[in-house]
Amino acid sequence: MCVVGLGGSGLAALSELVRRGVPAVGIDETGVAAGAAGSNGGFLLAGLAAFHHEAVGRFGRSRALACYRATVAALTEMATETPAAVRRTGSLRIAVDAAELDDCDRQADAMISDGLAVERYSGPEGDGLLVPDDASLQPVERCRELAQRCLEAGARLFGAAQVLEISPGRVRCGSGGVECRSVLVCVDGQLEQLLPSLEGVVRSARLQMLATEPLGRIVAERPVYRRYGYDYYQQLPTGELLLGGARDLGGEGEWTTKAHPGPVVQSVLERLAEQLGGPARVSHRWAGVVGFTASGLPVVREVDDGVFAAGGYCGTGNLIGRIAGRALVELALDGSSEMAELFDAPEAR
Ligand SMILES: Cc1cc2nc3c(=O)[nH]c(=O)nc-3n(C[C@H](O)[C@H](O)[C@H](O)COP(=O)(O)OP(=O)(O)OC[C@H]3O[C@@H](n4cnc5c(N)ncnc54)[C@H](O)[C@@H]3O)c2cc1C
Incomplete structure (x- = not known):
């Protein structure tokens, strides 16, 4: 199996492959955490990119709630996997005006009625909401730790290897290529350049x-x-x-x-x-x-025979990227994935 991209999503996929004992190669045009993983804000926010009440309106209550719960579970797993990289701080949503404060109220009402943890907040930062399950992440530290473990478990990782073309069973780089059973493309930004079939989607x-x-x-x-x-x-x-x-x-x-x-x-x-x-x-x-x-949901799907893609996290991929990377492994090895179905079901796109 070949994983393209050594950010949080690609390393989640590689970690799952080595856990299953599957021979795996990971390649990156630069190196571990060289993309958004190495330049992000370090928020670990549960839920989809849209706030919960908006997600309920757009995707239906049962999908929005299931996605939210899946991200809370993933956050706990991330904190267990790499404890030094995760601080369980909670997060604040602060309103900048009365209209946004009303929106915070709508979010709180939707979350409370779905049994999700949230509190109204007033403090030095301003007024809004406190989401106690959220956390702060040091994404580079986490990626380095995961990469080290993958190497120790036998995965082969290559930096300075820009992928120029992906076709079923083959990944072509400037300096050579990889022949493999499946390709898992874990590249959030520029995904549509690497996989032109996703132009107009991402x-x-x-x-x-x-x-x-x-x-x-x-x-x-x-x-x-x-x-x-x-x-x-x-x-x-x-x-x-x-x-x-x-x-x-x-x-x-x-x-x-x-x-x-x-x-x-x-x-x-x-x-x-x-x-x-x-x-x-x-x-x-x-x-x-x-x-x-455009849908606000990520891409987690097979795009060609044995070519699988994850990305399009709408600016919030630290948590969903972990879910998506693992879901690609399930799609490739098991033929189906509950998480891919949940986050990227055709009817919800
Ligand atoms: C400024 C900023 C702030 C953000 N803040 C947050 C936040 O607080 N919370 C949050 O959840 N999300 C945040 N995000 C989004 C989050 O960083 C991304 O969604 C997430 O890192 C995506 O993970 P990834 O592994 O899919 O992609 P990346 O981390 O971008 O990794 C992709 C890898 O693929 C490699 N690559 C790309 N093209 C090729 C190619 N052709 N050949 C070989 N390799 C290639 C890159 O070098 C890179 O290492 C932020 C992003 C930015 C930029």
């Missing part, structure tokens, strides 16, 4: 972040999602503020596969950092590329 966009030097005081004890999730931040235990978002304010230019920061979004993020933490020097700026789908 669309890549750039997400940007910055980090400040340590603030000298705590402004966020847990990850904060605000402005309907368009802006997000968390503070490291060492004081640095990590802040991302403003994609909607960057214009059409954010629909790009160029993973470098741009001035419009960065200046919005700088102003927000100052508003939240006071004057502080920006120490790092970065961007990464992720895949969006």
Whole structure:
């Protein structure tokens, strides 16, 4: 079996393959956690990309609830697999105006009536919701740990190997290729470039972040999602503020596969950092590329004979990517996957 992409999803697939004793090769154009896994905000938020009440409206209560429960279970498993990379902090959704506070109320009502953990919150960050099951992730640390374990279990991993073409039973790289029974493509951003049959299904966009030097005081004890999730931040235990978002304010230019920061979004993020933490020097700026789908559901499916694809997590792939990577293994080896059916059922697309 050949896994393309050594981010969180690809390493979840490889971990499952080695657990089953299946000979596996993993390849990446750069290396472990070189894509969005190495440039993300570190939020582990249960549920789909849409808030629970919206997900209920779009996909039906039973699918939205089953997806939510599956992500809560996956989060607990991730915390057990790589405890040093996961902090069980909970997360906040903070409203920026009265209309968003009403939306928080609708979310809380839907979650409470489905028995999901949520509390109304008022505190220094503002007013909104506290979701106690959510967590903070150090994604690079997790990926490195998983990669190390896969190597020790006999998987062969190759970096600096850009995949140029995928066809049934064959992966062609610049420097050679892999012949295999199945190919599991675990590439979120640029998936539609690697697999042209997914053009029109997945669309890549750039997400940007910055980090400040340590603030000298705590402004966020847990990850904060605000402005309907368009802006997000968390503070490291060492004081640095990590802040991302403003994609909607960057214009059409954010629909790009160029993973470098741009001035419009960065200046919005700088102003927000100052508003939240006071004057502080920006120490790092970065961007990464992720895949969006029109449906809001990820792609977890066979796209050609023995070629399986996962991605299009709509900006929230840390948790769903783990589920999707493992689901591809089930599809490839068992011929069906409850999780692929749940997250990417044809009738829900
Ligand atoms: C700034 C930012 C903030 C984010 N914040 C969050 C967050 O807080 N919470 C959350 O859940 N999600 C977040 N995301 C989204 C999340 O990072 C991704 O959804 C997730 O990392 C996807 O995992 P993946 O393994 O599928 O893809 P990636 O981590 O992108 O890994 C894909 C790998 O494939 C490789 N690759 C690509 N093309 C090729 C090719 N042609 N040949 C060989 N290899 C190739 C890349 O080098 C990369 O290593 C954020 C993303 C960004 C960019």
